[in-house]
Amino acid sequence: MTDRRAARSEDRTAAIMRAALELARESGYAKLNIEAVAARAGVGKHTVYRRWPSKGLLFLDSLLTVNEPVLDIPDTGDVVADLRRQICAAVDLLGMPPWGPLYRDLVGEAQHDPAVAAGLNERFIRPQTEKTVARLEVAKAQGQLAPDFDLGLGMAILSGPLYFTFLITQEPVTHDYVDRVLDALFAGMRPRH
């Protein structure tokens, strides 16, 4: 591609993702469809389908691209504070309207559609897991984590209680709740003698 054509293609990609987020926010996930996104972005629907085979993947990609920094975990030297900061950023993005209900719909769709489940894992969960484990490894090397803590569980243990609350009991996930979960996970359920 020439530089100009590459730039046009990038503009088009950005316009499609912007249109997807606008339409999702305006009308909800159930009414989101690729034809309407293409029309709003001023491109043909095949241009959208070529890159995103389903609206679930388009919505997820759009949401994450616009909010990429939410994936990053800082390293200030205090692992609890750093996890807290990143989890609260994710909770602010995904746990509240309008994105909360939209993300909930997407996870719902992942229960029926293996392609959406795979996309969710590839695009969001796996990179997030890698960043979480990398941060936990540093903490372990610095003696801030139990030396036998099972790093392979890091993501499930840290995120699981929040997903349970978000998806199952469907109660609000607040910063205070994040604090309580982190306190309980770091302290452990067993008494310290």
Add this chain to the structure above:
Amino acid sequence: MTDRRAARSEDRTAAIMRAALELARESGYAKLNIEAVAARAGVGKHTVYRRWPSKGLLFLDSLLTVNEPVLDIPDTGDVVADLRRQICAAVDLLGMPPWGPLYRDLVGEAQHDPAVAAGLNERFIRPQTEKTVARLEVAKAQGQLAPDFDLGLGMAILSGPLYFTFLITQEPVTHDYVDRVLDALFAGMRPRH
């Protein structure tokens, strides 16, 4: 109601729930519908609708009624062993075919349909939470649990990592995985000095 009419009504309820489970197992959750359940059970569809306003609630009720014991947590005096036994029973029931995919579909529907979410909580999650907290309270009184463990998080912390794996990464939830999660939760992430 006379005794005979009450018995007939109980038979009918049992027949409806049996038919719902049979049809769900045969054709999957997507194809389950109340008309077919009524026909299989030999009752009118209004008889089904009167008690279960949606197929989600009928399916959940049927699944739990047939498997009621899975909700119980034993008390042998060893809280980790007791939790392990109950969680493994639930994992055996809900984590494997045919019930695993059916339960996943139900949770997926709870993301779009507040009535299904409410029914899931009322019928399954809340009773399970009460039993879990009651068992943890006994353990706390016996000094088997950290005295400051936040009991209000008991269900989310114990179930969350397993739901995360079941619903999000969609990897198999094995007994070995349950052991690893319980070990990590009881030990805590912070080093013990």
